[in-house]
Amino acid sequence: MSVEAQGVPGRIDSFPTAELAGFGVRAGHPMPFGATLVPGGVNFSVYSSGASAVSLVLFRHGEREPFAELPFPGEYRIGGVWAMTVFGLDHEGVEYGYRVTGPDTPSPGDRFDPARILADPYARTMSGRDVWGAEVDWDDPYPYRSVLASDDFDWEDDRPLRVAPEDLVVYELHVRGFTADPSSGVSAPGTYAGLIEKIPYLKALGVNCVELMPVFEFDEFDMSRVNPVTGERLYNYWGYSTLGFFAPKAGFAATGRYGMQADEFKNLVKELHRAGIAVVLDVVFNHTAEGNENGPTIHFRGLDNGTYYMLTPEGYYYNFSGTGNTFNCNHPVVRDYVLDCLRYWAGEYHIDGFRFDLAAILDRGQDGAPLADPPLIETLAHDPLLRDCLLIAEAWDAGGLYQVGSFPGYQRWSEWNGRYRDALRRFLKADPGSAGELATRLVGSPDLYASRGTLASVNFVTCHDGFTLADLFAYDGKHNEANGEDNRDGNDDNLSWNCGAEGPTRDPEVLALRGRQAKNAMLLLLLSQGIPMILAGDEVGRTQHGNNNAYCHDGPLSWFDWGLAERNGELLRFVRECVAFRAAHPMVRDRRHPCGDEGAGGLPQVSWHGERAGEPDWSEGSALVAMLRSGTAAGGGGEHLYLAANAHWEARELELPALPDGAVWHLFADTGAAAPEDVHTPGQEPPLADQRRIVVGPRAAVALVGRAHH
Amino acid sequence: MSFNAILTHDGSTALITLEGELDALTAETFRREVERAAEAAAELLVLEMSQLSYMSSAGLRGLVFARQKLADDVRIVLVGANDAIEQTIRLVGFHHSVDFSDAIPE
Numbered sequence: 001m002s003v004e005a006q007g008v009p010g011r012i013d014s015f016p017t018a019e020l021a022g023f024g025v026r027a028g029h030p031m032p033f034g035a036t037l038v039p040g041g042v043n044f045s046v047y048s049s050g051a052s053a054v055s056l057v058l059f060r061h062g063e064r065e066p067f068a069e070l071p072f073p074g075e076y077r078i079g080g081v082w083a084m085t086v087f088g089l090d091h092e093g094v095e096y097g098y099r100v101t102g103p104d105t106p107s108p109g110d111r112f113d114p115a116r117i118l119a120d121p122y123a124r125t126m127s128g129r130d131v132w133g134a135e136v137d138w139d140d141p142y143p144y145r146s147v148l149a150s151d152d153f154d155w156e157d158d159r160p161l162r163v164a165p166e167d168l169v170v171y172e173l174h175v176r177g178f179t180a181d182p183s184s185g186v187s188a189p190g191t192y193a194g195l196i197e198k199i200p201y202l203k204a205l206g207v208n209c210v211e212l213m214p215v216f217e218f219d220e221f222d223m224s225r226v227n228p229v230t231g232e233r234l235y236n237y238w239g240y241s242t243l244g245f246f247a248p249k250a251g252f253a254a255t256g257r258y259g260m261q262a263d264e265f266k267n268l269v270k271e272l273h274r275a276g277i278a279v280v281l282d283v284v285f286n287h288t289a290e291g292n293e294n295g296p297t298i299h300f301r302g303l304d305n306g307t308y309y310m311l312t313p314e315g316y317y318y319n320f321s322g323t324g325n326t327f328n329c330n331h332p333v334v335r336d337y338v339l340d341c342l343r344y345w346a347g348e349y350h351i352d353g354f355r356f357d358l359a360a361i362l363d364r365g366q367d368g369a370p371l372a373d374p375p376l377i378e379t380l381a382h383d384p385l386l387r388d389c390l391l392i393a394e395a396w397d398a399g400g401l402y403q404v405g406s407f408p409g410y411q412r413w414s415e416w417n418g419r420y421r422d423a424l425r426r427f428l429k430a431d432p433g434s435a436g437e438l439a440t441r442l443v444g445s446p447d448l449y450a451s452r453g454t455l456a457s458v459n460f461v462t463c464h465d466g467f468t469l470a471d472l473f474a475y476d477g478k479h480n481e482a483n484g485e486d487n488r489d490g491n492d493d494n495l496s497w498n499c500g501a502e503g504p505t506r507d508p509e510v511l512a513l514r515g516r517q518a519k520n521a522m523l524l525l526l527l528s529q530g531i532p533m534i535l536a537g538d539e540v541g542r543t544q545h546g547n548n549n550a551y552c553h554d555g556p557l558s559w560f561d562w563g564l565a566e567r568n569g570e571l572l573r574f575v576r577e578c579v580a581f582r583a584a585h586p587m588v589r590d591r592r593h594p595c596g597d598e599g600a601g602g603l604p605q606v607s608w609h610g611e612r613a614g615e616p617d618w619s620e621g622s623a624l625v626a627m628l629r630s631g632t633a634a635g636g637g638g639e640h641l642y643l644a645a646n647a648h649w650e651a652r653e654l655e656l657p658a659l660p661d662g663a664v665w666h667l668f669a670d671t672g673a674a675a676p677e678d679v680h681t682p683g684q685e686p687p688l689a690d691q692r693r694i695v696v697g698p699r700a701a702v703a704l705v706g707r708a709h710h
Numbered sequence: 711m712s713f714n715a716i717l718t719h720d721g722s723t724a725l726i727t728l729e730g731e732l733d734a735l736t737a738e739t740f741r742r743e744v745e746r747a748a749e750a751a752a753e754l755l756v757l758e759m760s761q762l763s764y765m766s767s768a769g770l771r772g773l774v775f776a777r778q779k780l781a782d783d784v785r786i787v788l789v790g791a792n793d794a795i796e797q798t799i800r801l802v803g804f805h806h807s808v809d810f811s812d813a814i815p816e
Contacts, residue, residue, distance in 0.1 A: 092734040150767070154807070155772045193801040254801045260767050267803030383727050 014039040017085045017251060017261065020070040021452065027076045028083030033340065034122030034246070035096065035148050041087035042148060046098055046120060047080050048303045049333075051103040052109060054082045057117050059094055061127065064140060065116075070097070077098055095127055095145035096120065100302050101374070109306030117142040119299040120243070121337065124149035125262060126217045126244040132176065132190065132251030133235070133554065136221050143296060144219070144243050147259060151348055153266040160352045161278045162388050163208055165414075165531060166457045166589040169579055170280065171207040172240070172463055173536035174558070175215060175252045182487040183562035188254035191267040192261075201274045201565070205539060206579035207574075209278040211355055213464055215252060215265065217244030220554070222289055227484035233551035234484060238464065241289045241323065243298060245341045269350050269353035276353035277395065281345065285338050285547045292317045292324035307333050311370055318368050320361050322398030329362045335376045343385045347488035355416070360397040363408060371396025371400055374408060391675035392416060392458055405448030409456060414531065417445060417457040424461050424524060425495035427625070428517055428648040435622035442627055442643070443606060444529035446590055447595040453591045456528035461521045462538055467548045469538035471519040473498045474503060479546030482557065491547030503546060513699060519574050519671040519678065520645060520701045526578040527588055527643050527703060539575040570675045581668055581703070586684040587631040587641060599630030600638025601660030609644075613657040623647035628657050633707065638663075640706030646696040653695050656704075664709040665691050673696025724752035725814070729761040732769030740772045748779040755780060756814055760790030770804055776787045777807035787811050
């Protein structure tokens with residue numbers, strides 16, 4: 001193609017200077033890394049600290065054997081970077097990889113293997129798993145192929161939303177599972193495009209942020225097996241095993257078969273943004289899909305094994321991730337790689353934030369020991385392109401490091417607050433000694449985040465990993481038989497309670513209690529300070545039949561059943577109103593922990609109560625927490641919020657704290673009341689007939705708002 | 711596979727008739743015709759696609775290119791797009807740039 005046709009007259013590097021395997025080539029640009037479309041050709045750049053020779057291997061889509069192999073001339077290498085521009089490639093039909101030869105004298109830890117074709121760690125699209133679950137050619141010598149991508153999506157005026165973190169309500173979902181079930185009624189089930197059709201549901205629910213479980217390219221057949229009991233195919237459904245850190249999962253795109261997954265995913269982001277919904281990605285940098293010494297060689301291992309992985313002195317893989325290897329995140333090269341990757345997603349895909357899986361690994365040094373000042377965490381905290389991105393750490397790992405409250409946050413990072421989850425669960429089942437901790441969690445966990453404020457705490461009761469909310473109150477123990485490991489896998493410490501019968505029951509009292517507990521949990525979660533996160537489906541009582549580790553199920557067990565939105569409409573309505581209540585009351589979203597200073601009307605920002613106003617019960621046996629918050633209302637002026645949770649099996653009559661002159665208690669929610677009296681639309685709450693006391697039913701919670709009576 | 715893009719004018723309407731397979735290798739031809747239509751200040755651009763069998767990613771990008779080349783008030787109408795092409799355009803969100811029609815507008 002001529003230079004003029006590309007619209008860059010006068011560029012003097014748009015023509016070849018040599019010929020290799022029938023292609024015109026010239027020395028390439030080392031930066032940026034990866035494959036980049038340039039005038040008339042493609043610039044390939046790949047690095048390896050130890051390689052003695054590198055070849056570019058070119059395939060046509062769908063053909064097993066390469067059609068060309070171009071050895072990089074020695075003079076095309078600068079430092080450890082090999083770069084070459086190749087002219088005249090059909091960039092849509094080409095797949096590429098690298099053949100990398102190691103040094104004559106290998107270093108300990110080297111695993112160069114020139115018999116294999118390596119994928120590009122910077123590949124912006126990958127082929128090989130284009131259609132979810134499609135039959136796999138197990139003998140393909142190069143199964144995950146790098147593909148060229150044109151980063152020219154038409155974003156119009158879209159940009160990341162920059163929703164104020166205090167206003168966020170996060171909704172964690174699995175792209176495929178959200179619409180794969182036929183009940184979703186979408187035109188392209190289980191895809192990015194399918195999710196777009198459910199945006200009205202998310203809007204109606206009121207959430208303003210989706211946290212997508214892994215969407216970086218992974219292989220659903222990784223560790224795939226057949227359940228010996230049921231004969232059912234088990235997949236790597238969750239996707240916590242990344243193949244392509246720069247490539248969106250093709251199998252989540254209805255257009256993956258045409259290689260248009262990047263466009264389809266970008267369109268999803270654009271449509272979510274148009275609806276005011278931010279996009280957070282769950283990213284997995286603690287390990288890769290290459291596994292341990294018995295795992296496949298995909299890319300990193302054959303380029304620079306000792307750089308990318310934490311190795312024992314004997315050259316084996318440290319396994320802090322529980323999956324075979326540990327990504328060496330604080331090696332300077334790997335740190336830059338992670339930064340390049342996140343910058344790409346923030347800049348090219350307009351992503352609003354990232355949740356880091358097993359993030360405690362990110363602050364381990366190259367020998368595996370935790371660092372006081374981990375460079376990667378600090379780099380991400382201060383990066384200009386990531387400045388407005390949420391950074392959320394899952395602040396523990398599988399190597400025993402638990403850093404909730406102590407993860408190095410640089411006044412920038414938030415954490416999945418595992419202690420919030422545990423405290424709520426303990427209180428709701430009336431565990432001894434749980435009342436005091438619940439109080440601390442409701443006001444944003446000042447014990448953990450005193451200097452960081454409430455937004456360091458991402459509050460949740462459930463997430464993808466563990467019981468769903470409905471199952472939390474329907475099962476004492478996990479029931480993971482369908483995972484094919486005799487119920488050995490999954491967490492045994494769930495802090496769950498079946499409310500009187502294990503699993504399905506027709507006992508109306510048990511069912512009523514379960515329904516109440518789900519409302520209690522949602523009310524407490526959405527009225528707690530910090531950033532709340534809801535697991536998709538919990539708002540409609542989705543069950544996994546007691547399975548608390550559904551990572552391998554691609555089917556009804558893990559999919560969203562949209563019939564529930566109708567069948568459990570009562571819970572859905574309750575959750576919607578709680579989300580709306582949160583939006584209506586800035587006090588609940590305050591970045592600061594409340595203290596004893598005056599909030600409004602002569603009352604302190606926070607005070608604690610019991611059966612008698614001003615007399616909280618923090619004893620070991622207490623199952624009652626009552627909190628009064630006083631502060632500024634959305635429209636200015638003072639207001640007061642009273643939240644009382646009774647985990648006891650008997651009702652309690654509580655004396656209400658006195659309000660300043662002119663203010664009246666209104667009832668927002670009472671989980672002990674039958675619908676539709678269980679919740680009221682914010683702003684239209686009815687005044688309480690008795691302003692001096694309220695009865696909180698057995699294992700129920702109430703929320704009141706004190707304001708002038710209109 | 712062969713590809714043809716032929717531009718004709720009818721008053722203020724520009725009609726580009728597309729035939730064959732529109733992909734990375736042929737997209738440039740399409741873009742050139744779009745630029746010519748833009749230079750002629752067409753008020754309506756009709757893409758007649760009933761003889762277009764395939765449109766790749768690069769081909770679909772030509773639609774966005776057309777949208778960006780033409781003034782905001784110029785409609786782009788796709789006539790006779792086959793189901794696979796229309797579906798792909800919708801899935802990746804390019805349908806915001808164009809209208810679909812069964813017949814060439816009057």
